[in-house]
Every structure is written in C-alpha cells, then in structure tokens.
Amino acid sequence: MTKIEYAPLTDKEKxxxxxxxxYFVDRMNNSLPEEMxxxxxxxxxxxxxxxxxxxxxxxxxxxxxxxxxxxxxxADLEKSxxxxxxxxxxxxxAIKFEFDTSGTPSAKEYNxxxxxxYLDDPYKVIKMRYGKAMNxxxxxxxxxxxxxxxxAEYYRDTYPLCExxxxxxxxxxxxxxxxxxxxxxxxxVVQPMETISYPTNLVRxxxxxxxxxxxxxxxxxxxxxxxxxxxxxxxxxxRMKRILDEPLVQATSSSPTTFFERFKQRGxxxxxxxxxxxxxVAYEVDGHGNHINQxxxxxxxxxxxxxxxQVEIVPREEKQVYGMKLMNKSFASKYQQAYQxxxxxxxxxxxxxxxxxxxxxxxxxFMERYILRSTSRQYTEFLEAFKEYHNPESPNYxxxxxxxxxxxxxxxxxxxxxYSIETLKGTSKDRVDFVMNAITTAYELDPDEVERSVYxxxxxxxxxxxxxxxxxxxxxxxxxxxxxxxxxxxENEIEVEEDLNMTI
Numbered sequence: 441m442t443k444i445e446y447a448p449l450t451d452k453e454k455x456x457x458x459x460x461x462x463y464f465v466d467r468m469n470n471s472l473p474e475e476m477x478x479x480x481x482x483x484x485x486x487x488x489x490x491x492x493x494x495x496x497x498x499x500x501x502x503x504x505x506x507x508x509x510x511x512x513x514x515a516d517l518e519k520s521x522x523x524x525x526x527x528x529x530x531x532x533x534a535i536k537f538e539f540d541t542s543g544t545p546s547a548k549e550y551n552x553x554x555x556x557x558y559l560d561d562p563y564k565v566i567k568m569r570y571g572k573a574m575n576x577x578x579x580x581x582x583x584x585x586x587x588x589x590x591x592a593e594y595y596r597d598t599y600p601l602c603e604x605x606x607x608x609x610x611x612x613x614x615x616x617x618x619x620x621x622x623x624x625x626x627x628x629v630v631q632p633m634e635t636i637s638y639p640t641n642l643v644r645x646x647x648x649x650x651x652x653x654x655x656x657x658x659x660x661x662x663x664x665x666x667x668x669x670x671x672x673x674x675x676x677x678x679r680m681k682r683i684l685d686e687p688l689v690q691a692t693s694s695s696p697t698t699f700f701e702r703f704k705q706r707g708x709x710x711x712x713x714x715x716x717x718x719x720x721v722a723y724e725v726d727g728h729g730n731h732i733n734q735x736x737x738x739x740x741x742x743x744x745x746x747x748x749x750q751v752e753i754v755p756r757e758e759k760q761v762y763g764m765k766l767m768n769k770s771f772a773s774k775y776q777q778a779y780q781x782x783x784x785x786x787x788x789x790x791x792x793x794x795x796x797x798x799x800x801x802x803x804x805x806f807m808e809r810y811i812l813r814s815t816s817r818q819y820t821e822f823l824e825a826f827k828e829y830h831n832p833e834s835p836n837y838x839x840x841x842x843x844x845x846x847x848x849x850x851x852x853x854x855x856x857x858x859y860s861i862e863t864l865k866g867t868s869k870d871r872v873d874f875v876m877n878a879i880t881t882a883y884e885l886d887p888d889e890v891e892r893s894v895y896x897x898x899x900x901x902x903x904x905x906x907x908x909x910x911x912x913x914x915x916x917x918x919x920x921x922x923x924x925x926x927x928x929x930x931e932n933e934i935e936v937e938e939d940l941n942m943t944i
Contacts, residue, residue: 446495453649454488460653468655471668478655492589493652499592500646503599509541517555524559530614531562534607537600538569550901563617563770568895570612571767573604574629576636577712581696588642591696595639606637612768619772620835621763625719625756627736632715635699641689645682654683659691702743708753716764722751759841765887771894772838776830778890779838779881786877795827802867802874818850819871826878840882847875 449457461484469477487493514536524532535558540547558565580598584590595602604611609630612618618626645651657665662684666673673681700710708718720742721734737751745751756764766772780793791797802823825846828836836842851872854864864872892899 444495446491446498448491449488449494454485457488457649457653458484460650461655464650464653465655467669467672468657468661468665471665471672472661473664476658476661476664478657478661481655488652495589496592496642496646497649497652499596500643500648500651503596503643504647506541506599507536510536510539513539513541513551514555517551521552521556521559524562526562528614529562530566530611530617531558534603534611535562535565537603538565546902550898553897553901561770563615563768564774564894566611566617567767567771567891568898570604570608571765571771571891573601573608573633573636574715574764575713576601576605576715577710578632578636578696578700578714579710581636581638582700582710583697585697586695591639592643592646595643602637602640602643604637605633606640608633608637617768617770619763619766619768621760622767624736625716625760625764628719628739629715631739632699635694635696638689638693638696641682641685645679645686648679648683650676650680651683654680657684657687659687662687699739702739703753706753716761717755718753719756719760720751720753722749725750762840762887765891766838769832771887771891773832774894775885775887775890776832776838778893779885780830782885783877783881786881787873795830798826798874799823802871816850816853818846818853822846822850822875829878829882840879843882844879847879850875 462480465478465480472478481487535555538554539551554565581591581594584594609626612622612626666681666684673684703710703714708714711717720737720739722737722741723731723735724733726732731750731752734754742751742753766775784791784793822843825836825839825843828834829838829840829843831837851861854861854868854872859868861872
C-alpha cells in the first residue's frame with residue numbers, strides 16, 4: 441500500500457512547538473516534586489521532521505475542520521427548519537456528528553432528511569445510528585494495537601462511530617425510551633462501546649500544536665499538575681485539559697487490543713453484533729449443577745474475577761436479542777405498525793387495524809355469550825394477551841412469547857376437547873385462525889426487516905460513509921488523499937483550548 445503523505449510541519453509550527461515545550465516543562469515543574477520533575481526533550485527537534493510524530497496532529501486538524509463544517513451545516517438547518525423542542529433532547533450535542541460534509545446534492549438531501557427526522561423524533565435517529573454502532577465489529581480497532589497513529593487513523597476512517605460510542609450511554613439513557621431488554625443490556629454493552637471510542641480523546645487533544653509540544657507525562661504527573669495548577673488549566677483551556685487527560689485515560693482504561701484480547705482468550709470471536717449476541721453474567725448453581733439466576737454484569741466484573749467467582753459469558757436468549765433490536769419506544773411503535781399491517785394482510789382484512797373490530801369479529805354468538813356463558817378461559821386469556829401485545833403501557837407489550845403461550849394454550853384446549861384443527865367449524869375455526877395468524881405474524885416479522893423498511897428513504901440517497909474494515913488495518917496506512925492533511929493551519933488558527941355444551 442502507498443503510505444499517506446502528511447504535510448510536514450512548517451518552520452513556524454516547529455518554532456511554536458519548541459517554545460511551547462520549554463514553557464510547559466518549566467510551568468509543570470512548579471507543580472511537581474523534585475523526583476518527578478520533567479526535563480526538556482533533547483530529541484524533539486529531530487522528531488519534528490518525523491511523519492509518525494506529527495501525523496496525529498494533521499489528523500487532529502482534519503477532524504477539527506470536519507466538526508466545524510458539521511456545526512455550520514447544523515446552524516443552516518436550524519435557520520431553515522428551527523431548533524429541536526424535545527425535552528429532554530438526547531441528541532442535543534450529538535446530532536452534528538451525523539451530518540455529511542461532502543457538499544454534494546445527495547449530502548444536502550441526506551442532511552435535511554436526517555435533521556427533520558431528528559426534529560420529529562430523535563429516538564428514530566438514535567435507533568438508526570446507535571443501533572448500527574452497537575453492532576460494530578471490533579476487529580479493526582483491535583488490530584491497531586497500542587499504536588497511537590493507527591488509533592488516530594481508525595478514528596478518522598470510522599468517524600462518527602467513535603463519537604457515537606463515546607456518548608453511547610448518555611444518549612441512549614436520556615429519557616425513558618429504552619425497551620426493558622435494552623435497558624438491562626446497558627449494564628454490559630457500555631464498556632465495549634466506550635472501548636470503541638478509545639481514540640476520541642486522543643484525536644481531540646491532537647487538534648493543537650500543544651499536543652506535540654507537551655512533554656510525555658505519567659498519570660501521576662498529570663494528576664498533580666491538574667490538581668496543583670488550576671490557573672494553568674484556566675489559562676490554557678479545554679484542549680490542554682484533553683492533552684493532560686490522555687495519560688490518565690491510558691492508565692485507567694484498557695486499550696482496545698487489551699480489552700478485546702480477553703474475549704479471544706475465552707473463545708469468543710471478534711465479529712459484528714457480538715455485544716448483542718453475548719452477555720457476561722454472574723450465576724448461582726442448583727443441586728444438579730445447573731447455572732441458575734443469571735444476572736447481567738459488567739465486563740470488568742468478568743475479566744477481573746477470581747477463579748472461584750461464578751461468572752461467564754453466555755449467548756443472549758432470543759427474547760433479549762429481540763428486545764435489544766427493538767431498542768426504544770420509537771422503533772417499537774414502528775415495529776407494532778408493521779405487525780398490524782402484516783396481521784391484517786394474513787387474515788385478508790382491508791382497512792385500519794382495530795382491536796375493537798378484531799374482538800367483535802371473533803365474538804361467540806348470543807347463546808355463547810349471554811345464555812351458556814361458555815367462552816373458554818383459554819380464549820379469554822389469549823385475547824387479553826393480544827391486547828397487551830399492542831399496549832405500550834403493558835409489561836407484555838410486543839411480547840411474542842406471552843402471545844404464543846396463551847395462543848397455544850387455546851389451541852391445545854380445542855385439541856383436548858377432541859377436535860382436530862382441520863375439522864373445526866364456526867366460531868372455533870375463526871378463533872383458531874385468529875390465534876395462528878397472530879402468533880405466526882409475531883414470529884415471522886423480523887426487526888431487521890422492519891428497520892430496512894423504516895429507513896428505506898435513507899438507503900435511496902447515495903452516500904459514502906466512512907468505514908474501516910479489518911483487512912484495511914496493517915502495518916502501513918492505507919492509500920488516501922486528503923487535502924486537509926496537506927495544508928498546515930495558519931498560526932492564528934492554532935488554539936489551546938425495539939358444540940354448545942363445550943367452551944369455545
């Protein structure tokens with residue numbers, strides 16, 4: 441592969457770096473005990489000519505420019521369509537990361553559709569973007585090793601994935617929107633997502649020449665400086681805070697390679713969807729040696745456990761995966777609408793879905809209802825389960841297992857009465873047809889199929905979204921041309937900162 445050509449540092453940039461380096465060493469030493477004091481880096485002048493040293497800064501510049509363009513796009517969209525009135529607004533600080541900055545007509549069409557959907561229902565956008573992020577294959581970032589440049593290039597080539605992963609928890613948990621299964625899964629999913637976001641602080645810190653000028657610090661040195669010299673932090677701003685936080689991030693967080701290696705050691709392959717497919721649990725053991733009473737835990741509780749601890753990684757149950765795919769109330773509502781349309785189609789009904797129409801359609805005759813009062817308990821319970829399936833306030837909302845359990849109990853009730861499904865007539869036949877249609881619809885309708893339908897308008901807009909495949913991570917950076925990497929920033933742009941007698 442052809443190596444990327446990063447624009448060399450200009451003489452002025454070099455001078456700025458050297459001067460700032462001396463200033464930082466002198467200023468930081470005021471906060472450090474003698475045995476921890478810093479020395480000037482005598483090799484720094486030579487490093488300034490090494491692309492592997494300054495490339496991260498060039499990437500930081502490129503990504504800074506990308507964000508600035510996204511902020512301009514957001515401001516223009518706000519002028520055209522207004523600002524969000526959702527309270528809380530889970531994407532208030534994150535919607536900008538999703539905008540396409542390529543400037544093409546399709547990019548403009550995409551940005552406008554995305555923004556209007558955000559204004560209408562931010563949770564629809566969350567399902568589309570963050571559902572995809574949750575299914576990330578971590579192989580590529582694992583292959584970066586602990587090489588800062590490869591990690592920075594991963595950030596650049598997968599943006600905005602890293603930014604979505606960085607705020608995954610805060611975005612998903614804003615408002616009471618998550619399905620119960622998704623809410624429970626947050627216990628374990630957050631840490632892998634935060635690990636995917638590992639290069640985010642690094643690239644944000646590298647937006648300034650001060651990233652190159654700052655002496656290499658240990659976590660202890662950084663903590664002391666931040667604790668002792670508050671004036672320095674006020675003077676230098678948020679960007680210096682990010683630079684000083686990097687040693688702390690590295691000391692307190694497992695690198696992606698270290699974290700995901702622990703999956704491989706346990707025989708869990710690195711693959712797309714693995715955070716949905718598996719979960720870490722703590723369990724109890726019954727008298728027969730079965731693992732019971734599983735509860736989801738954090739990956740750290742698994743990885744840092746003692747040999748006698750009862751913890752393991754297990755595949756999620758189908759119900760759990762289903763609930764995670766629904767993700768939130770917004771997409772669950774879209775899935776419910778798709779179910780209703782498919783159910784009406786199965787029973788050959790033309791018109792809007794109506795629970796009262798369905799209940800009236802399958803009522804028994806006058807004799808059954810008012811004289812013999814022979815409507816079976818099993819049918820009554822199924823009807824209630826069907827209503828609950830469509831009630832967002834019910835704990836059995838979209839619960840296909842509950843629907844199937846109650847439906848199969850009614851069908852078994854007819855079999856126990858001596859009937860065969862093929863010879864049923866009248867109300868009993870109608871009801872069994874109703875039950876079977878309800879159950880088969882629930883099990884045939886795949887959330888992924890509904891998702892493709894809900895977001896088909898986006899698929900029709902031709903776009904190129906950054907994505908880094910595992911094969912693209914190698915010892916040499918991949919071929920790419922980038923104008924922003926070939927244009928140094930001017931000095932004044934450098935800042936520090938989801939039958940009658942029988943019951944019928």
